[in-house]
């Protein structure tokens with residue numbers, strides 16, 4: 001079809017977490033601009049299977065930008081060249097015929113490569129398990145006036161809750177810091193009355209777990225906010241710093 | 254681990270130290286700049302040397318000087334430890350990383366800018382601090398700090414080094430000033446824009462005034 005593209009991909013291939021990986025060149029031809037980036041990988045993988053080669057392993061699930069599974073570092077940016085979207089929402093029309101595209105996995109000490117482009121993000125799960133929850137059952141929906149929440153707080157909490165845990169913030173940060181993710185998870189609860197009672201222990205435990213996982217520390221470059229597909233704001237990081245320092249200095253423990 | 258150690262060894266606690274010492278050094282820059290700007294009275298250094306003498310003899314200033322060096326050392330050592338840790342947080346680097354798509358180069362180069370400043374600082378301390386503190390040239394009245402400045406700034410190489418260092422300082426401050434507030438948890442819809450513009454102004458004006466001093470002396474605008 002006219003308008004279709006021929007591209008060169010440089011893809012990170014790595015057998016397993018212990019093997020040494022390398023960038024391998026692949027040519028893909030006749031790619032429709034309407035395909036998503038992942039569909040382009042499906043096309044390539046089908047060919048690789050038909051050629052009896054190991055297909056390229058990559059993470060994906062919903063393919064509609066809500067699960068946070070897809071995770072490709074494309075031409076030096078997480079989720080590719082467009083702002084505010086995940087890799088599954090990136091379309092080939094964002095590229096030009098003849099382009100060479102480099103695709104790497106998220107790189108961080110705390111996100112070891114499992115295979116090819118798949119990394120282990122269970123470090124995030126352990127951070128959540130360290131305190132990103134409310135310990136009591138919050139019950140059924142309350143009577144509207146029973147639990148007053150200011151509209152501003154509700155909005156900010158909702159905005160923080162939009163984080164899908166994809167890890168692009170870590171991937172793009174020059175320090176591989178997880179501050180944006182953790183701060184979103186701290187904020188979404190700290191802003192609501194249900195999260196209030198445990199807010200000190202929550203932030204202390206989650207930050208301790210974040211450090212234990214080997215993420216770097218924040219230098220406020222703002223790269224995470226710029227690359228986050230869900231527009232999580234840096235103000236969450238300030239809130240977490242505030243909550244953390246407040247909890248350390250003022251809590252009785 | 255008691256809570257104090259836990260706080261200051263955590264990533265946020267270490268950043269807290271960077272921010273507090275950074276803001277303290279910013280306040281020092283302000284004082285340093287104002288005092289040195291006394292040379293612009295262009296009175297052969299009379300007022301300036303009075304200021305310098307006050308700074309050299311006042312006991313409170315002497316104590317503050319110790320605090321200043323402590324703060325400086327803490328800022329430098331913490332920075333290198335953090336840089337090392339952050340470097341290790343990504344053992345395998347990207348083949349392609351497009352940093353300029355999402356952040357300012359100077360925000361990603363604080364370590365480099367800081368290292369340049371540290372090198373400058375060593376030269377600068379040797380030029381003035383060592384002379385005024387560890388030789389009796391100035392205290393004995395043989396020499397004034399103002400004349401010392403004139404002498405040092407005769408060398409064109411010194412002018413180049415000082416001017417370049419002030420560029421490093423400007424960019425270091427452009428990121429550091431507002432970053433310190435963010436680290437301390439100070440991010441507010443009303444005040445953050447104010448802090449950012451104040452920081453930008455500070456980062457340009459202070460290094461500019463500093464840079465003008467050696468230049469003005471070298472080209473004999475100040476006699």
Ligand code: SF4
Pocket residue numbers: 162163164165166167168169170180181184227228229230231232
């Ligand atoms: S903060 Fe944004 S980039 Fe980071 S994990 Fe959440 S959604 Fe992904």
Ligand code: FES
Pocket residue numbers: 059060061062063064065066067068069070086087088089
């Ligand atoms: S596959 Fe679910 S967000 Fe991309």
